[in-house]
Every structure is written in structure tokens, then in C-alpha cells.
Amino acid sequence: MKIIQIAPEERLPNLLQDPERYGYPNLMVNLPRYRCPHCGGYTVFSVTEPNASPIPKRVRAQFDALTDRRSPYEQGVSDFLCRVCAVPVRVVYQINEFQIASYRYFAGAVFETAP
Ligand SMILES: [Zn+2]
Numbered sequence: 001m002k003i004i005q006i007a008p009e010e011r012l013p014n015l016l017q018d019p020e021r022y023g024y025p026n027l028m029v030n031l032p033r034y035r036c037p038h039c040g041g042y043t044v045f046s047v048t049e050p051n052a053s054p055i056p057k058r059v060r061a062q063f064d065a066l067t068d069r070r071s072p073y074e075q076g077v078s079d080f081l082c083r084v085c086a087v088p089v090r091v092v093y094q095i096n097e098f099q100i101a102s103y104r105y106f107a108g109a110v111f112e113t114a115p
Contacts, residue, residue, distance in 0.1 A: 002114040008107035041084030053079035055088040
């Protein structure tokens with residue numbers, strides 16, 4: 001299975017693009033959505049309540065090999081399956097504490113299977 005990296009703005013239609021206000025591009029809203037290139041379906045995923053990855057171990061290992069984890073404390077990943085066709089997806093995001101205990105999440109990369 002071939003894994004490809006896609007720019008977040010290609011797949012996440014409800015990112016906020018206002019880097020002058022927020023410091024970075026691709027601010028994720030509370031319920032970010034992913035648009036699947038395989039089936040066209042939308043999947044809502046969560047960054048604030050991470051759960052166990054639903055992605056099969058073999059594919060997850062491929063995602064892990066491609067995920068830059070140089071600053072793991074400032075970075076998170078959301079693994080999920082497309083709600084419609086169940087292809088595996090990983091969204092990598094940066095965690096930014098902009099006030100004490102207040103966080104913003106900026107999408108950095110999307111990994112998915114090649115069509
Ligand atoms: Zn799909």
C-alpha cells in the first residue's frame with residue numbers, strides 16, 4: 001500500500017487561514033473535517049480527545065516512518081478511518097499553547113493511501 005503526504009489545505013476544508021492573527025497557517029477548528037479523495041465523503045475527527053488508533057498496525061508503521069517526530073511534545077497525530085470507505089488517514093498537527101492551558105492546533109501534514 002503506497003502512502004502519500006498531502007498538504008492539509010487540500011483535504012481539510014474548514015481550516016482557518018489567518019497566520020497574521022494566529023501565528024501559523026492551517027488553524028484547526030474544534031471539529032475539523034477531512035474530505036476523502038477515494039470516495040468524496042467527509043469525516044469529522046477530534047484532536048482534543050485522542051483515542052487508540054483504529055489504523056491497522058502495518059499501515060500505522062508506514063505512517064510512523066513518515067511522521068516527523070522531532071518535537072513530540074508540541075506535536076500530535078489523529079489517526080482515523082474514512083467514515084464512508086474506511087481508508088486509513090493520519091493528520092499531524094502542531095500544538096501551540098497561546099495562553100496557560102489554552103491550546104491551538106495547526107495542521108502540518110496529512111498522510112493517506114494513494115488512490
Ligand atoms: Zn473514503
